[in-house]
Amino acid sequence: MPLTPGSQLGVFTITGPIGVGGMGEVYQATDTNLKRQVAIKVLPASVAGDADRLARFQREAQVLAALNHPHIAAIYGLEKTPDGTALVMELVEGEDLSRRIARGAIPVEEALPLARQIAEALEAAHEQGIIHRDLKPATIKVRVDGTVKVLDFGLAIAVDAPGGVSASTSGSLTTATMTQAGMILGTAAYMAPEQARGQTVDKRADIWAFGAVLFEMLTGQRAIPGEDLADTLAAVVRAEPNWTLLPPGVPPALVTYVKRCLHKDPKQRIPDIAAMRLALDGAFDTAASSVGGPALPARATPVAWMAALAVAVLGLSALAFVHFREPPPVLPTEQAVMHTLLPMPDAARPNVNFLSLSPDGR
Numbered sequence: 001m002p003l004t005p006g007s008q009l010g011v012f013t014i015t016g017p018i019g020v021g022g023m024g025e026v027y028q029a030t031d032t033n034l035k036r037q038v039a040i041k042v043l044p045a046s047v048a049g050d051a052d053r054l055a056r057f058q059r060e061a062q063v064l065a066a067l068n069h070p071h072i073a074a075i076y077g078l079e080k081t082p083d084g085t086a087l088v089m090e091l092v093e094g095e096d097l098s099r100r101i102a103r104g105a106i107p108v109e110e111a112l113p114l115a116r117q118i119a120e121a122l123e124a125a126h127e128q129g130i131i132h133r134d135l136k137p138a139t140i141k142v143r144v145d146g147t148v149k150v151l152d153f154g155l156a157i158a159v160d161a162p163g164g165v166s167a168s169t170s171g172s173l174t175t176a177t178m179t180q181a182g183m184i185l186g187t188a189a190y191m192a193p194e195q196a197r198g199q200t201v202d203k204r205a206d207i208w209a210f211g212a213v214l215f216e217m218l219t220g221q222r223a224i225p226g227e228d229l230a231d232t233l234a235a236v237v238r239a240e241p242n243w244t245l246l247p248p249g250v251p252p253a254l255v256t257y258v259k260r261c262l263h264k265d266p267k268q269r270i271p272d273i274a275a276m277r278l279a280l281d282g283a284f285d286t287a288a289s290s291v292g293g294p295a296l297p298a299r300a301t302p303v304a305w306m307a308a309l310a311v312a313v314l315g316l317s318a319l320a321f322v323h324f325r326e327p328p329p330v331l332p333t334e335q336a337v338m339h340t341l342l343p344m345p346d347a348a349r350p351n352v353n354f355l356s357l358s359p360d361g362r
Contacts, residue, residue: 003027003042009086010079012040020044024057024154028091031076038076041087054085056154061087063156066128071121073141073149092149097137097217105220108249112280115214117148119277122210125156126203126273132156133201135209136190137216188232189222193264196236204266207273211261219245223262237264253284 003014003025012029018039019026029040047053064075064087074090097114100106106114118140125132132139133155141149188196192208195201215223223241226232241262246255257279263269270276278284 003040009040009042009083010081012038012079012086012088014040024087031088037091039073039089039091040079041089042084057085057087060154060156063130063153064089066130067125067153069121069124071117071148071150072124073151090149092141092143092151094141094143094149096151097140097142097213100142101137101216101220105247106217108218108247111214111217112254113146114142114148115210115217116277116280118150118210118213119273119280121148121150122203122206122273123277125153126206130156131201131203131206132209133195133205134187134190135206135213136187137213138187140213188229188236189224189226191233191236192266193237194266196233202266203273204269204271207261207270207276208266210273210276211258214258215241215246215262218247218250221245251282254279254282257284 003009003017005014005016007014009029011033012031015028015030015037017025017027024041025044027040027042029038030036031038043050043053043057058078061075061078064072068074073092076088076090079086079088118135122132122135130153132150132153134152135150139150139152141151143149190209190212192201192205195205195208212223221242224232224235224239226235243255243259246258250258257270257276260268260270261276
């Protein structure tokens with residue numbers, strides 16, 4: 001359903017194109033009822049009659065309707081007209097992250113706040129049992145004020161915890177289905193290995209993609225490069241990122257977490273994006289953390305143990321010295337009741353003068 005500036009779609013007047021991709025065509029439009037600017041997403045004309053693509057399109061609307069988060073582009077409605085079906089969404093001004101990265105690596109102090117917002121968006125989706133499956137710089141927009149919006153949930157799918165993709169959803173992740181119509185479900189450079197193999201996926205596939213995006217933000221280069229689709233998919237399964245590209249300003253604990261985001265084995269990957277959000281906050285900077293679990297204290301060296309012991313001994317010695325130099329506290333006489341056994345003289349009538357009280361009554 002090609003749209004041109006000035007064309008009408010229900011109550012929406014098209015003002016111009018925003019972007020075109022395999023999953024849809026996006027246009028800017030004016031809502032003539034509410035007098036606001038919106039984004040209109042329609043299926044490309046080549047697949048507009050495909051029942052599976054139309055079902056996926058409507059599922060995207062349902063997924064977005066279930067998500068209400070400041071870092072996820074909101075949906076306003078699903079518009080059905082004789083010409084086709086369109087998603088009416090929040091118009092997000094700004095450039096997508098891929099354009100920002102094209103200008104070079106993003107400084108650490110700028111990249112980490114952006115990454116934290118992406119993590120928050122994924123966390124909100126995962127809490128609703130939804131995985132994105134196509135997170136990449138091109139599906140992340142950054143407004144002028146630095147606010148991040150995650151877009152394009154066209155491949156998002158509900159999962160049944162902990163078994164991965166729900167069997168009730170349409171669209172298998174088998175390799176045969178992925179390659180039909182000359183496309184794959186996802187973008188190769190940001191696919192988790194299990195996703196590239198056509199295996200069952202869960203939220204850990206999004207965590208892999210997040211790690212790949214963060215790596216690219218910090219280095220200006222893809223974590224898993226490749227010359228073409230086949231080369232990239234092979235690299236995703238077998239190759240390791242060049243970790244030496246990470247800038248020295250990245251906290252060591254955060255480097256550890258990025259590495260665990262991009263672990264080939266999903267069982268060894270960070271299990272929850274909330275852990276990555278905490279790492280971005282610096283929660284583990286002072287500890288040698290155990291990924292996927294609570295942070296562990298750093299292992300002390302023998303020299304550190306000896307120094308700590310010496311400080312403790314000196315402290316106790318000083319405390320004892322001060323304590324034993326202090327005079328005993330003087331108690332009020334009415335409370336200082338004392339009992340003592342004294343040997344009496346042998347004389348029949350004892351001399352009471354042999355006994356006297358001390359001046360302080362003790």
